[in-house]
Amino acid sequence: MSLRVSFVLNGESVTAEVSSRTLLVEMIREHLGLTGTHVGCDTSQCGACVIHVNGRSVKSCTMLAAQAEGANVVTIEGVAKGGILHPLQESFRQYHGLQCGFCTPGMIMSTLDLIARNPDPSEQEIKEWLEGNLCRCTGYQNIVRAVQAGAAAMSASSGR
Amino acid sequence: MYKFTYHRPTSLSQARRILVENAEAKIIAGGMTLLPTMKMRLAQPSDLVDLSGIDQLRGVRDTGNALVIGAMTCHADVAADPLVQTGIPALASLANRIGDAQVRNRGTLGGSVSNSDPSADYPAAVLALDSVVETDRRKIAADVFFTGMFETALDENEIVLSVIFRKPKRAAYLKFPNPASRYAVAGVMVAETDDGVRVAVTGAGANAFRATALEEALTEDFSPSALDGLTVDGRDFNGDLHATPEYRAHLVMVMARRAVIAAGSN
Numbered sequence: 527m528s529l530r531v532s533f534v535l536n537g538e539s540v541t542a543e544v545s546s547r548t549l550l551v552e553m554i555r556e557h558l559g560l561t562g563t564h565v566g567c568d569t570s571q572c573g574a575c576v577i578h579v580n581g582r583s584v585k586s587c588t589m590l591a592a593q594a595e596g597a598n599v600v601t602i603e604g605v606a607k608g609g610i611l612h613p614l615q616e617s618f619r620q621y622h623g624l625q626c627g628f629c630t631p632g633m634i635m636s637t638l639d640l641i642a643r644n645p646d647p648s649e650q651e652i653k654e655w656l657e658g659n660l661c662r663c664t665g666y667q668n669i670v671r672a673v674q675a676g677a678a679a680m681s682a683s684s685g686r
Numbered sequence: 687m688y689k690f691t692y693h694r695p696t697s698l699s700q701a702r703r704i705l706v707e708n709a710e711a712k713i714i715a716g717g718m719t720l721l722p723t724m725k726m727r728l729a730q731p732s733d734l735v736d737l738s739g740i741d742q743l744r745g746v747r748d749t750g751n752a753l754v755i756g757a758m759t760c761h762a763d764v765a766a767d768p769l770v771q772t773g774i775p776a777l778a779s780l781a782n783r784i785g786d787a788q789v790r791n792r793g794t795l796g797g798s799v800s801n802s803d804p805s806a807d808y809p810a811a812v813l814a815l816d817s818v819v820e821t822d823r824r825k826i827a828a829d830v831f832f833t834g835m836f837e838t839a840l841d842e843n844e845i846v847l848s849v850i851f852r853k854p855k856r857a858a859y860l861k862f863p864n865p866a867s868r869y870a871v872a873g874v875m876v877a878e879t880d881d882g883v884r885v886a887v888t889g890a891g892a893n894a895f896r897a898t899a900l901e902e903a904l905t906e907d908f909s910p911s912a913l914d915g916l917t918v919d920g921r922d923f924n925g926d927l928h929a930t931p932e933y934r935a936h937l938v939m940v941m942a943r944r945a946v947i948a949a950g951s952n
Contacts, residue, residue, distance in 0.1 A: 527691045546692040546734075570722055571866070573788065582762070582791040588721050589792070592692045593714075593736060636787065643766075657868065658786025 533597045535560075536604030544591045551575045553591035554601060562602035562631045566660070573659035576632035577601045583639035585658070602631035605638070613683055614638065614676035623672030625663035633659050633669060641677050649674070687724045694736040698822060698845065701735050705843040708733040713845065715758060715797030718789050743796070743847060746770060751853055753777075754820075757796025757846040762787070764795065774815070776857040776875065776949070780807050783861070785868055796846040799831075802838045802893050804924060805869035809894035810859060811851070813886035814875035818850040825850075835892040854879050858948035860941045861889065864928055871929050872937035876945040878908060885942060890923045890934040900942055908950060910943045 531553065532541040542557040554577070555561050566574030568587050575587040578600040605612045611619065614634060624630040633656065640647055640655040647655065652673045653666075661669060691708075695701040705711050710732035714720050723729040737743060743758035746767045753773050755764060764770055765782035784790055784798075784807050798808040799819060812819070812828045819826045822845040831839050840846070854877040861873030870889030874897075877884045882905040888894045903912040920935025929937065 527689065529692065546690055547687045568725065570718065570789065573786075576788055583788050584791050585788045588717060590692065590717070590721070590734075592694070593717065593738065595694070639787065639791075655787050658788050 529592060531591045531595050533594050533599050535599045536601060542591075546590065546592055548591045549587055550577075550579075550589040550591045550594050550599075551586035553594075554586060554599075560601050560603050564628055564631060566628065566632075571658075571660065572629070573632040573636060573656075574629050576635040576659065578635060578639065581642075583636050600635075602634060605634060613679035614641070614673075617676035617679060618669075618672040621668050621672040621675055623664065623669045629659060629661045629663075633661070637673050637676065640673075641680055645677060645681055647673070647677060688727060688730045690724075690731055691733045692736065693733060694739045696739045698740060698742075698847075701737060701740065701845065702822065702843065704733060704735050705845075711735055711843075713737055713800075715794040715800075716760060716789075716792040717797075718785065718793040719797065719801055719803065737796075737845075748773060749850075753851045753853065754848050755795055755851065756848050757799075758794050761785070761790035761793050761795070761798075765790065773853050774851055774857065776854075776859050776877070777811055777815070777851060780811050780859040780875070783807070783863070783868065795849055799849060800838060800840060800846050802832050802834070802836050803869075804835050804892055805864075805871070805889045806894075807859070807861065807870055807873055807888060810870075810873050810875040810886040810888040812849060813894050813896060814857065814859075814877040814884045815851045815854055816877075816879060816881075816884060817852065819846060820848045820850060821846050829896075832893040832895075837893065852879065856949045858945045860944040860948060862937045862941060872934050872941055874938060874941040874945050876904065876942060876949050878904075878949065883908060887918070887938055887942075890918070890920070890938050892922070892924070897938070897942070904946065908946065910946045910950075913939065913943055913946065 527546040564574035566572035570588045577586045712731035714734045714736050744756045746769045747754040748769045761781040761784045765778050770778040817828045857877035859875040861870040872889045875886045885897045885900040918938045920931040923931035923934045925931045
């Protein structure tokens with residue numbers, strides 16, 4: 527079944543002709559050309575596909591494009607503003623929270639959701655929140671450090 | 687995935703009509719089970735009826751001695767809801783440990799309950815809290831709701847609207863999670879109600895069930911030592927890569943003991 531799906535993506539209205547079977551990650555990558563969101567496992571485990579839909583982090587490989595009709599969608603491309611890295615992205619860079627970078631967009635999008643709900647997460651809370659994001663390179667320790675530093679930087683810049 | 691027609695009705699009557707008119711139609715709630723199943727080509731619905739456009743199915747209401755939770759309420763919202771955190775904290779805690787954060791943002795109570803996955807967490811709570819599943823046709827008591835592996839008492843095209851959770855005096859849910867999926871290898875909810883103690887087990891058998899011997903012992907004496915020497919019959923328990931039936935039977939007693947300790951400290 528062919529259908530037209532429209533939503534707001536990184537602040538702009540977008541629309542595409544897709545199939546009812548088209549996954550949201552497919553629509554984002556292949557129809558809309560934003561390839562920062564990755565398909566890792568395609569089975570809801572690895573989190574490389576995590577984006578925000580209506581303010582919540584979700585696994586875009588486990589959503590139909592049709593389910594995002596009318597939604598507010600944010601991908602990794604929508605995080606840095608005006609070519610300047612978001613404080614969380616800067617922390618990942620500074621604390622070497624990535625090596626190959628494949629899991630990184632998902633880590634960032636997942637972490638942004640965590641920090642929005644819990645601006646000062648403990649190490650344990652960070653580790654538990656990121657259970658849905660797998661990394662094959664780093665061993666996670668630098669990711670946790672990057673999240674801690676990023677959360678602190680975000681608090682500082684918002685004047686908390 | 688195989689081909690299907692996607693619908694997003696804006697009313698229950700519209701949803702019902704689509705289900706009735708299409709013999710192979712299926713409801714999609716959060717899609718956290720259905721979509722992976724369809725992607726593996728293990729399900730082939732002709733039509734998907736997305737209930738996310740029906741607002742009346744979401745939310746938490748406090749009726750005094752119970753919480754009524756809408757079927758389309760996602761796990762993250764149940765976990766974060768102040769009414770649940772104060773009214774039935776064990777339920778908030780259970781919801782907060784389903785899957786992972788992203789699964790909790792999409793997965794729903796109604797979807798979990800309708801699916802009766804042998805390893806799902808919610809069925810243990812529905813059973814232990816002596817809940818009532820409210821559908822578009824009737825109310826179904828928890829004790830008769832879960833009938834088999836992926837089987838419930840729901841009729842064809844019956845739509846779950848909400849679950850009515852009675853507030854217990856005290857309760858706790860402990861599970862031994864699969865380290866990868868975080869599904870319950872064995873999960874036990876212990877709840878002290880006005881009518882005595884209920885103990886519901888998930889992860890171990892074909893569906894969630896009550897451990898009546900444990901209930902009797904705990905009703906007499908709500909303490910971990912009341913469980914000494916008691917066992918559950920693991921002969922029909924699930925055995926797989928993750929645990930043998932015997933190990934699951936062992937885990938059930940360990941989780942039950944821990945749940946009593948956790949509930950006792952409420």
